Amino acid sequence: MGFNWMVNGTMKWYELVPPQYDKLGLEGPDVIRLLPLNLPSSGLGQIAQAYLWPAGSQPPTNEELLRELDLGERAVAVLEREFAGVKIGIERNAAGIERNAAGITTVQAEIERLKAVVEKLEESTKEIRTDQEELSEACEKISAGYGCLIIEKIQGIFCHVVSAGSRFKSYACLSSGKDWVKVAGLCAIVAVSALFFAGLAKRSRAI
Incomplete structure (x- = not known):
């Protein structure tokens, strides 16, 4: 123009x-x-x-x-x-903007990775809790069984002691006077042993 x-x-x-x-x-x-x-x-x-x-x-x-x-x-x-x-x-x-977009993508990937790690930790925690519960139940069963076993053994020993005491008592009644001192000593030992095992049995029941 x-x-x-x-x-x-x-x-x-x-x-x-x-x-x-x-x-x-x-x-x-x-x-x-x-x-x-x-x-x-x-x-x-x-x-x-x-x-x-x-x-x-x-x-x-x-x-x-x-x-x-x-x-x-x-x-x-x-x-x-x-x-x-x-x-x-x-x-x-x-x-x-391009750099920010790349950074956002990286952050999102890191967040997803952390989420996966957290999920694995939660699963591991659940497994550990389950193992702990099973272990506690097993310990309770073992403790109960072991206590019963101890009580049974103590009861058996106590029965043997009582039986031996009865035999010593019968022997003392049938023995002559010169053996009375020996028989009395044996009866005393049997009585003390019976008291000792009775105390153990009582403690085991308390446990």
Whole structure:
């Protein structure tokens, strides 16, 4: 978008709007005032005036126009820098998102691994508790059986002692006087033994 202008007898083409803006269909004085223009420094004709500002308005002087063009160039430069910064920021954010996604995947995998470890520990704990219960039951059975065995042995010994005492008593009644002292001593030993084994039997029952 532009126009031809005669300068020193030579027709020259002056670009008003760059081609990329022309393709977008941008037009009008408002757009022109914000874009850098390639215009001659003196002698703006009616064609340029009609294109740059509406009819009936006061045309700007060359100094005012150049000042506006300079401001437009600066504004475009600022926008280009800002767009470049935004582009860099977007690229960095995209890279950060990819890193975060990879980190999240790693954390999720670690969480799943820890869950599996916890489940195994819970299973092991249940097995240990079951083994402890079975061991306790076995110990109770063994203790009960062992206690009964001790009581039976003590009862058997006590029966033997009582039987021996009866025999000693019968022997003492049938013996002559000269053997009485010996028989009495044996009876005393039998009685003490009976008391001892009776005490053991009582303690075993208490256990």
